[in-house]
Amino acid sequence: MKHALGIFWILYMLFFAIPFPMILYYSIKSSEPPVLTNVNPWLAVGILAVSILLWIIVLGGWFYKWIIVNFVAKRNVAHLVKHGIPRKAEILEAVKVSRPGSQYNSYELKLLFKNLVNTEIKQKIVVNDAKPQQNRFEKGKSIEIRIDNNAKRTPYLIPAGSEAGINILTIMLISLGWLTVTGLVTGYYIYSYQTENNGMGWRFIAWWHPLILCPAILLFYRGIFSYFLNRIFNGRKGEAELIKLKGIRTTARLISADQTGTYINEQPMILFKLEYEDEQNQIRRSEIKKIVNLLDLSSVKRQTIDVFYLKEDPGRIAFAEDLEEIT
Numbered sequence: 001m002k003h004a005l006g007i008f009w010i011l012y013m014l015f016f017a018i019p020f021p022m023i024l025y026y027s028i029k030s031s032e033p034p035v036l037t038n039v040n041p042w043l044a045v046g047i048l049a050v051s052i053l054l055w056i057i058v059l060g061g062w063f064y065k066w067i068i069v070n071f072v073a074k075r076n077v078a079h080l081v082k083h084g085i086p087r088k089a090e091i092l093e094a095v096k097v098s099r100p101g102s103q104y105n106s107y108e109l110k111l112l113f114k115n116l117v118n119t120e121i122k123q124k125i126v127v128n129d130a131k132p133q134q135n136r137f138e139k140g141k142s143i144e145i146r147i148d149n150n151a152k153r154t155p156y157l158i159p160a161g162s163e164a165g166i167n168i169l170t171i172m173l174i175s176l177g178w179l180t181v182t183g184l185v186t187g188y189y190i191y192s193y194q195t196e197n198n199g200m201g202w203r204f205i206a207w208w209h210p211l212i213l214c215p216a217i218l219l220f221y222r223g224i225f226s227y228f229l230n231r232i233f234n235g236r237k238g239e240a241e242l243i244k245l246k247g248i249r250t251t252a253r254l255i256s257a258d259q260t261g262t263y264i265n266e267q268p269m270i271l272f273k274l275e276y277e278d279e280q281n282q283i284r285r286s287e288i289k290k291i292v293n294l295l296d297l298s299s300v301k302r303q304t305i306d307v308f309y310l311k312e313d314p315g316r317i318a319f320a321e322d323l324e325e326i327t
Contacts, residue, residue: 013221021213028208039203047212048202054215059182061222066174070166076153077164084146086160089113089123094139097126104128107137116147116246117311122324123244127159151245243316244323247308252276252317257300260289267291270300276307278314286317 089111098106108126115121129137136143144160192211196204205211252274262269272288286309292300306320 017217017221018210018214021208021210021217025208025210025213036198036200036203039200041201041203044201044203044205047205047207047209051205051209051212051215054212054219055185058215058218059178059185062181063178066178067171070171073154074164074166076148076155077158077162079153080146080148080155080158081160081162083149084158085116085149087113087145087147088142089145090142091137091139092122094137098128104130105132109137109143111143111145113145115244116149116151117248119247119249119308121244121249123157123326125157125159127162147245151242156241156245239316240318240323240326243308243310243318244326246312247310247318247323248279249306249308249320250276250278251304252307254300254302254305255285264291267293272300272305274305274307274317276309276317278309279311282314284309284314286315288317288319290319290322 090113091109092112093108093110095108096105097108098104106126106128108124111123111125112120113123127137145157146160146162147157148155189211192204192209193202198204207213253276255273255275257270257272260269260271268291269289270292272290273285274288275283275285278284288307307317308320308323309315309317
């Protein structure tokens with residue numbers, strides 16, 4: 001259900017990013033044709049340059065996200081196997097998640113181990129079992145893992161001896177898809193020029209032309225999801241993982257919990273003000289914003305809450321219960 005809902009919203013937003021600006025532009029143009037002789041040619045060239053730059057950013061971002069990121073992940077796994085910090089992890093739970101007929105058996109493991117500052121944490125990971133005859137991934141057993149020393153590269157931790165591969169066929173198909181999109185954009189530039197220039201070059205292009213509106217809206221979407229939503233959910237990407245892998249656990253006193261006035265899916269955002277003591281016996285105060293389920297509002301009345309804080313920056317904290325849900 002969540003997957004279908006996600007596809008719906010992607011298609012919904014794409015409609016307003018691509019077809020809708022085109023429908024609007026050509027509807028207005030057909031009713032009020034522009035007078036190209038009054039357009040400054042240098043302004044048109046500037047708008048064209050901005051349009052090309054925006055599409056380069058959009059297509060470059062897609063190329064990285066669809067293709068390059070696979071090679072980066074493979075490199076990161078190889079680096080982690082060689083240089084990662086070793087830890088012994090106990091398997092608390094092991095659930096088989098692979099489908100029948102899959103090439104490998106896949107398991108979701110819940111592990112208990114010490115993080116980079118020797119605080120015990122629980123972490124869920126998904127592994128592919130290439131050697132099922134060894135029965136390595138069973139509840140109660142232990143495995144060796146490797147943790148990224150800086151908690152910056154993804155994946156942040158992997159089982160020792162892991163190997164990463166690239167499915168060449170998949171990469172070729174994705175590359176073909178990217179080239180198709182790039183070809184469509186290039187074709188639209190050619191189509192627009194041939195059908196709209198009226199012997200006046202690029203003077204027809206304006207700030208509301210789809211060639212500039214479409215990439216601008218797509219970049220706006222990217223900004224919303226990469227910045228605004230991340231800020232709402234308390235911090236930049238990777239912040240929670242960093243605190244979990246390099247943080248120290250302690251019990252904080254709840255000073256206050258007040259609504260911020262923001263609601264996500266009708267659930268209120270609460271500003272928690274906390275006080276806790278770090279390993280240097282210094283009293284620290286910090287704040288966390290969190291979306292709280294209406295059925296769990298009793299949590300704001302607790303006197304104490306377990307948190308993790310960064311050893312090198314004690315002001316950066318996260319709720320222990322939230323970190324346990326990270327996979």
